[in-house]
Amino acid sequence: MFLLPAFLALLVFGLAIVRLVQIPRRLWSGELRLADARCSALTVATVVAYLVLLGCTAALGGALRRTLLWSGGDAAAYLSLLGYFAAYPLVYVAAAWVFFDGLKPVDRPATD
Numbered sequence: 001m002f003l004l005p006a007f008l009a010l011l012v013f014g015l016a017i018v019r020l021v022q023i024p025r026r027l028w029s030g031e032l033r034l035a036d037a038r039c040s041a042l043t044v045a046t047v048v049a050y051l052v053l054l055g056c057t058a059a060l061g062g063a064l065r066r067t068l069l070w071s072g073g074d075a076a077a078y079l080s081l082l083g084y085f086a087a088y089p090l091v092y093v094a095a096a097w098v099f100f101d102g103l104k105p106v107d108r109p110a111t112d
Helices: 003-029 041-070 075-080 082-102
Strands: 032-034 103-105
Touching: 003 032, 003 041, 003 082, 032 041, 041 075, 041 082, 075 082, 082 103
Parallel strands: none
Antiparallel strands: 032 103
């Protein structure tokens, strides 16, 4: 019963790590740009969403590492992870929603 949500959270964790690496790489290479060049609310929301996703990913990774390495099989330590596992997919979906509006691919002319 707890196996499917755990797999879902770990899948979302992996997707978030890929997205956290891809966004700066694509912004730096010019494949992606912020939706508005000015400092608008959407630009600020995109940066805040990235930082929140980064912070939640680090918190979940730290909690997982701490629980797996130092809990000693204590059931209460695993129960403390429930909050992270429940909130993390929601944070990811909210960040992806902001990224959809705040990040746009750069239109490159076709070279034939």
